Amino acid sequence: MPEAKQVHVAVAVVINTTAQVLISKRAEHQHQGGLWEFPGGKVEAGETLLSALDRELHEELNLHVDSAEPLLSVSHNYGDKQVLLDVWQVTRFHGEVQANEGQQWLWADITKLQSLDFPAANVPILEVVEKLLARG
Ligand SMILES: Nc1nc2c([nH]c(=O)n2[C@@H]2O[C@H](COP(=O)(O)OP(=O)(O)OP(=O)(O)O)[C@@H](O)[C@H]2O)c(=O)[nH]1
Numbered sequence: 438m439p440e441a442k443q444v445h446v447a448v449a450v451v452i453n454t455t456a457q458v459l460i461s462k463r464a465e466h467q468h469q470g471g472l473w474e475f476p477g478g479k480v481e482a483g484e485t486l487l488s489a490l491d492r493e494l495h496e497e498l499n500l501h502v503d504s505a506e507p508l509l510s511v512s513h514n515y516g517d518k519q520v521l522l523d524v525w526q527v528t529r530f531h532g533e534v535q536a537n538e539g540q541q542w543l544w545a546d547i548t549k550l551q552s553l554d555f556p557a558a559n560v561p562i563l564e565v566v567e568k569l570l571a572r573g
């Protein structure tokens with residue numbers, strides 16, 4: 438059987454002025470449900486990564502991206518799904534966080550981050566984010 442098409446995902450790492458990162462919990466019915474994630478979602482046809490990042494962050498958590506820089510990309514095969522996570526650090530944003538999908542969310546410091554469960558594809562992302570948080 439041919440490999441399933443890779444799903445291209447824009448993922449946002451948003452760090453506040455007190456060295457905490459914005460995370461939210463995936464709904465049980467979603468792929469990798471019940472696990473924590475960095476906000477983001479599928480890049481739509483004809484959309485740039487930055488516009489996907491801004492749209493997803495706004496749809497999910499009511500924030501708008503003012504500037505962002507590419508951090509890393511991760512390709513992962515879950516077996517049922519192949520994902521390409523394009524991870525960006527949001528360096529400037531505006532808005533007040535609001536859970537537009539009724540999801541749990543929080544600003545996590547490094548200790549909290551290390552205590553929570555994320556999808557397997559997030560391992561390299563967490564390494565990079567932990568370094569950014571440790572840097573303060
Ligand atoms: N947003 C996000 N998705 C992740 C992360 N890690 C990870 O494996 N994924 C995977 O990336 C894929 C797409 O993300 P998504 O479900 O947020 O897409 P979306 O917002 O467009 O959602 P929708 O399909 O409900 O409309 C999912 O298969 C999800 O499991 C992460 O940290 N953040």
Ligand SMILES: [Mg+2]
Pocket residue numbers: 476477478479493497
């Ligand atoms: Mg999403």
